[in-house]
Amino acid sequence: MASSSGTVPSIQKNFKYDVFLSFRGEDTRKTFVDHLYHALHHKGIITYKDDERMEKGRNISDELIRSIEDSKFHIIVFSKNYASSSWCLNELVKIMQCHNTIDQTAYPLFYDVEPTEVRKQSGAVGKAFAKHEKEEAAERWRNALSEAAGLAGWDNLIESSITYRHEAKFIKKIVEDISLKLHSINFSVDENLVGMETRVNDIVSSLETGYEGIQMIGIKGMGGGGKTTLARAIFYHISIFFEGKSFVENVREVSKGSLSGLKELQKHVLSDVLNDPNIDIRNVSDGKNMMKKMMCSRKVLVVLDYVDHIEQLEALAGNPNWFKPGSIIIITTRDEQVLVAHGVHVDNIHNVNLLLDEEALCLFHMHAFKREIPNQMYEELSGKVVRYAAGLPLTIKVLGSFLCGRTKREWENTIERLETIPLKETLEKLELSYVGLEDDLQQIFLDVACILKGERKDEAIRVLESCGFCAEIGLRVLEQRSLITISSDGHLLMHDHIQEMGRNIVRRLHPYEPKRHNRLWIKQEIEDILVNELGTEATRCIKLVDSNLHPAVIMKGLRKMNDLRFIHVNTHFGEVDEADRYLPNTLRSLHWPGYPLECLPNTFQAYRLVDLAMVRSKICQLWKWGEYKVLNKLRFLDLKYSNLRTFDLGMTLQLEMLDLRECNDFLELHMPVTLQKLKFLNLSGSNVSNLNLALTPHLEKLTLSIKDMRHLPNGICMLKHLKYLKLKSCWLLEQLPEDLCRLECLEELHLTDCSVLQDLPNNICMMKRLKYLHLPYIGVKKLPEELGLLEGLKELNIEGACISHLPVSIFQLKGTHNMSLLYPKDPILKEVCNRCFRF
Known part of the structure; x- marks a missing residue:
């Protein structure tokens, strides 16, 4: 694989053969070497063996020399009579010459002889070599034997020498080792795997080696993100360790809800795993039974690529007991739920990360220039293409192949076109x-x-x-x-x-008629429709940002949009005559940050309105002249930083969220009835004085910041569902009620900048669910001694507080719960905490 760092890989020589076998025929040709050759061949390893490869009528010596030079690996099978053949010894000399280059490697294999016998020409090897003592090449042959015997090879994988009892196991190990080396080489030079090496290694390293169960691995990600490439690389990388293997491409496309398609996929898997092209399956049910019966006897690797329905997995990998322990099933999909439904453990589901910029550039260069380093005049344009592709391998490959061989002007035209016309493929x-x-x-x-x-x-x-x-x-x-x-x-x-x-x-249905689109988001198109009053019932949603259109123009332009359900507008200026004020009654969600008017149009009935957000607006009341309209469907109201002065919750009985933070003019919140659905209330920065929280029994999150507040609002200790309570800048708050501990669901308590507050209730330790206690800049000088009984406490914040002493029980929490303590002000206490807590 091309380096993800962008460096140029060393040039790899292309070899005709993967392996050259050097052996003494009379010792091993019909036994060990024959078995080894066929095992290598069965694994797809291209192997030269003289009686299998030599063409008749050609000079044997020249043929062997060329074959040695054309082989990546050389396996030298040293046997008792190997050194008796001058032919074998000349092969060996040539092999060692090749071994000393950077591209080729020799491995000795000792068949019924010891490595020392070959290295020192002693024992049976010495007797075989004795007849060459007076020959001119004897010294060269001795050196070759000694050097080869000293190489790392296969002399001690099973025993110090081979016996017939171990041959099958020994050959299997040799084939696995050679396969691994070839896989590593091929992986390193495959330009299609740019950026994949780390991703492959991450997944391979997560596999439980030696695991006696069945491992199901999920690879999920968006289309074109490299799932198939990654799965294929992993398959290629580990397939040598399995007795059967099958890579099933595009399961979704082949099956397409068809039983015959699933049947063909079952046949595909069985034919691959059993190496039998004549498998016959009558139906899917028959296929399931056959897979369960035939695959449980061998360890298999199966990749099911692009699965999109649980039915496909049930037909192809229905139950772990179909497979022999040690088998691995890899599933690629865009839908994580398919994996979860089939029982793939969440720890075995891997996301495909998009390519980093350097990886994307490398892959693009490989397709556009057939090398990693581009022509300098194309560097800037390459960067633009990669930025458009945004790390998506599919787009990078398509554009790289399209631009390959094209002129700079054609590149520029293509990039310009991409800004307006998406890449179809x-x-x-x-x-x-x-x-x-x-x-x-x-x-x-x-x-x-x-x-x-x-x-x-x-x-x-x-x-x-x-x-x-x-x-x-x-x-x-x-x-x-x-x-x-x-x-x-x-x-x-x-x-x-x-x-x-x-x-x-x-x-795409109406590319040149934006008024017929059901969603509008392009500023120029929206402004044209509104200014020219071209609106239609087709429009459902509008998002208009950074526009200078006057609100009167916007409201007038909305009059024909009789099915509009959502609008987001953020113009901040302009007054509108009463007659021109208009909003469609069909609106369900209205977002207008900076709304420039003091109230909503009186013609706006809002009977469908569920969500109203007018942040930093000038609105001070919902309707002019105090008109009372019941909003039966309103659930979310966000008017923070607005000019709102008063609000009657009797209009909004279905309200779930009310956010009025920093509404500095807000004085009165009318609560005539119980609000059963209100869960979120933020009144920080307001001056409300009549709050009765007993009327909000299901409140879960409450934030108050009322400078003149001396006591907590009525009913606050009755909020059985309250999870979050924040009191900020309540400068006159002197104490908290003892029955605050009744907030049994409270998980977060924030008492920020409450400088007059001197004590916390001693029974705060009864809040068993409290996880976060934040006390920055409060007047409290001493924490309750039993605070350490809060076994669930994760974080204690005393930034800027005057606390100089912590209960011993707090330090006991550190060891059991890994609690964080933040920002103690006192320097001595800070030093102590530095030693005991995480900062």
Whole structure:
């Protein structure tokens, strides 16, 4: 394989033969050497054996010399009479000359003689060599025998010499060793495996050597990402260790839901593993019985490439008891759930990582220039192509092959075209994953590709659920099928080409009529539709960012979009006359950061609205003149950093999330009835004084930052489901109630910058589920002595706090739970903690 670091590999000589056999015919031709030759041949190792390869009528000496020069490895079978033949000794001299080059290697094999007998020409070897003592070449032959006998070979793998009792086992070991060496060579020079060596080694090293059970290995990833290439490389790398092997390509395409297709695949596996092309299978059920009966007697390696349905695995690898212990089944798929459903352990499921930039450049150069180093005038263009491919091997290979031999101008035209017209071959392969989705999953996928890529997962779920989709399950399925990924910080990610494929699906029916697309995301197209009032009922979703359009133009342009369910707009300026204010009543999710008006249009009934987000907006009340509209479907309300002053929760009985953080003018939250579904409430930065949390019995996450708050709100200790509580900058809060310990589900308690707070309740240790206790910049000087009884505590943060003493019980937690303690202010305490805790 070409180096992933971009270095040029050494030039490898091409050999006609893999192995040359040197032997004394009368000793071994019809016995050991014959068995060895056929074993090598059976493994596909091209082997020269003089009575098998020499062409009649040609000079024998010249033929052998050329064959020795044309062989990568030389196996010298030293037997009792080997040294009696001047022919063998001349072969040996030539072999040792070749061995001393960098390309060829000789291996001695001692057949019923000891290595010392060959090295010193003693014993039976000495008797055989005695007749050559007076010949001119004797010294040269002696040196060749001594040098060859000193090489690493096969003298002690079974015993110091071969006996007939060990021949079969010994030959098997020799063939395995040679196969491994040939595999390593071929792997290192195969340009199609650029970037694969590390990936192969990672999976091979994870295999449990000597494991007596059946190992099922899954390789998953997006289409065109290199799953098949990786599986084939692993197959080639380890297949020599198995008694039977089969690589089944494109299971999905061959089966296609057809029983006859599955039957053919079963026949394929059995024919390969049993080396019998005449296998006959009547039906799939018969095939299962035959596989169970015939394969359990041999250790096999089977690769099932591109599986997309559990039925295929049930037909081809239905049960571990079909196979002999030590067998390995490798399955490649785009759908992780297929692997899980078949019982593949999560630790045995490997993701295919896309190529790194250097690896991608190397692979591209191999296809575009047939070498690693490109013409200098193409370096910059090569970089542009690789950036477009974004690490996807399929795209890199297609573009490399297409651009091979073309002029610089043709390269430039191709790259320019790619910016507007997707690469058809890549999109077609990627779309196979989309075609296999259920209808609702297809819609979720298109929403992510066109609108929601890059959004936080929880925000995307709100939008999708607002539009009637089972979002959490849907996103999980898309992730399992390698169509999306979730970043470590919780954002939705999607490979550029998968996104391109999804957007192409939306646009291709009417490529020149954006007004007929069901999703709009291109700024120029959206602005043209809105300015010219070209909207239609076809439009379902709009995402318009960084636009300078006046809100009046936007609202006027929406009037014909009578089936719009989602809109995201972020214009921040402009007043709109009352008559021009408009939003479609069909909206289910409305995101307008920076909304420039003080209220929603009075004509907007919002009877379908589920999700309303107007961050940093000027809105101070939902409707003008205090009009009261019950929003029966509203579940998510996000008005943080807005000018909102008051809100009546009686309008939103289905509300689950209310985020009013940093609404500095917010004074009053009316709670006329119990809100059974409210789970998230953030009022940090507000000045609410009438909060009654007894009316929110299912609250799970609460954040308060009320500077004038002296006591916790009524009912807070009744929140049996509360998991997260954060009190920030509550400067007048002097104490916490003793019954705070009743929050039995609490996992995180944050008391940040509560400088007047002097004590924590002694019974805080009763919060058995507490994992994170953050006390930065609080007035507490001493922690409860029984704090160490919080056995689940993972992190204690006392940054900037005046604490100078920690309970002894805290240090006991370190040894059992690997707890972290962060930022003690006191220098002496900090030194102690440095020795005991992770910082």
